[in-house]
Amino acid sequence: xxxxxxxxxxxxxxxxxxxxxxxxxxxxxxxxxxxxxxxxxxxxxxxxxxxxxxxxxxxxxxxxxxxxxxxxxxxxxxxxxxxxxxxxxxxxxxxxxxxxxxxxxxxxxxxxxxxxxxxxxxxxxxxxxxxxxxxxxxxxxxxxxxxxxxxxxxxxxxxxxxxxxxxxxxxxxxxxxxxxxxxxxxxxxxxxxxxxxxxxxxxxxxxxxxxxxxxxxxxxxxxxxxxxxxxxxxxxxxxxxxxxxxxxxxxxxxxxxxxxxxxxxxxxxxxx
Numbered sequence: 001x002x003x004x005x006x007x008x009x010x011x012x013x014x015x016x017x018x019x020x021x022x023x024x025x026x027x028x029x030x031x032x033x034x035x036x037x038x039x040x041x042x043x044x045x046x047x048x049x050x051x052x053x054x055x056x057x058x059x060x061x062x063x064x065x066x067x068x069x070x071x072x073x074x075x076x077x078x079x080x081x082x083x084x085x086x087x088x089x090x091x092x093x094x095x096x097x098x099x100x101x102x103x104x105x106x107x108x109x110x111x112x113x114x115x116x117x118x119x120x121x122x123x124x125x126x127x128x129x130x131x132x133x134x135x136x137x138x139x140x141x142x143x144x145x146x147x148x149x150x151x152x153x154x155x156x157x158x159x160x161x162x163x164x165x166x167x168x169x170x171x172x173x174x175x176x177x178x179x180x181x182x183x184x185x186x187x188x189x190x191x192x193x194x195x196x197x198x199x200x201x202x203x204x205x206x207x208x209x210x211x212x213x214x215x216x217x218x219x220x221x222x223x224x225x226x227x228x229x230x231x232x233x234x235x236x237x238x239x240x241x242x243x244x245x246x247x248x249x250x251x252x253x254x255x256x257x258x259x260x261x262x263x264x265x266x267x268x269x270x271x272x
Contacts, residue, residue: 023105024197030100031193035211038093039185042215049218053154060220061151066160068174068259073162083161083170091177097189107192115188116243129249136233137254140226145271147222154220159263168260175255183247186212186231187238205235 035041053063071082101111108114147153161167186208194204209231216223234247266272 027105027193028197030104031190031197034093034097034100034185034189037096038181039211039215043211043217046215046218050220053218053220059151060154061148063154064157065154065219066157068158068171069160070162076162076164076166079162080164080166080170083166083174087170087174087177090174091181094180094184097185101189101192105196107196114242115184115192116238116241116245117184117188117248121243121245125243125245126249128243128246129253132237132246132250133253133257136230136250137257140230140254143226143229144222147220147225152220153222156219156223156258157262157266159259159261159266161263167263171259171263172252172256175252175259178255179248179251182212183234183244183251187234187247188244191235191238201239205232205239208235 032040053060056063070079072078098111098117101107101115106114110118112118113120144153144156148155159171161170190208191201191204194207195201209228212231213224213228216227238244238247262272
């Protein structure tokens with residue numbers, strides 16, 4: 001009888017540990033599935049795009065990557081419908097990630113507050129977002145120009161919509177959709193889930209940043225490096241503050257300046 005006591009006493013601990021491991025495994029698979037329908041999928045196609053560019057013949061610096069293109073420039077109403085649909089579906093993974101955080105092993109009583117997407121510090125978040133924009137934007141532009149100069153990046157044509165009354169608002173909408181998608185999924189969702197899976201914070205930030213860099217490889221190696229650094233900086237900031245709105249705001253502003261700035265200056269500034 002005495003020999004059976006340790007087994008009986010240990011059984012609940014083993015069961016608890018087994019259930020904990022199963023929950024972590026399920027959460028890990030959940031992140032794989034979410035990435036498979038959004039940015040992870042984009043990373044795969046981005047690698048394929050880079051391979052195509054590298055094997056096409058001309059050096060990367062002699063190639064152009066065109067973003068925000070008109071689909072039917074001769075029919076503005078249909079082009080607007082295309083742009084709206086593209087950007088709405090682009091950000092479709094955002095409500096999915098938020099739904100999962102709210103309904104599957106919630107990170108706290110208020111998941112919005114847990115990832116920093118609540119409205120408690122609106123003014124401070126906005127000002128911080130503007131500051132991050134300046135801190136990331138100027139060095140990022142310098143890195144892009146350097147990468148293009150040494151031949152490891154394509155020329156980025158960031159804004160190519162036909163000139164219509166809705167052109168600038170659509171650039172802003174696209175920028176916000178990008179900012180919400182990348183920061184909610186890559187920072188708020190993934191870093192939360194991977195923490196719940198028992199990952200070391202540094203490892204979670206590094207993997208998230210690598211994925212972020214990889215889905216920008218279609219631009220070239222400069223796009224990869226710049227977004228890798230951005231991912232590391234954003235992940236570090238979020239781990240310290242748990243505030244996501246400043247990162248969404250900064251990302252949105254960076255894209256607005258890129259899209260609108262390029263469209264306005266492409267025929268004026270030669271180095272664009």
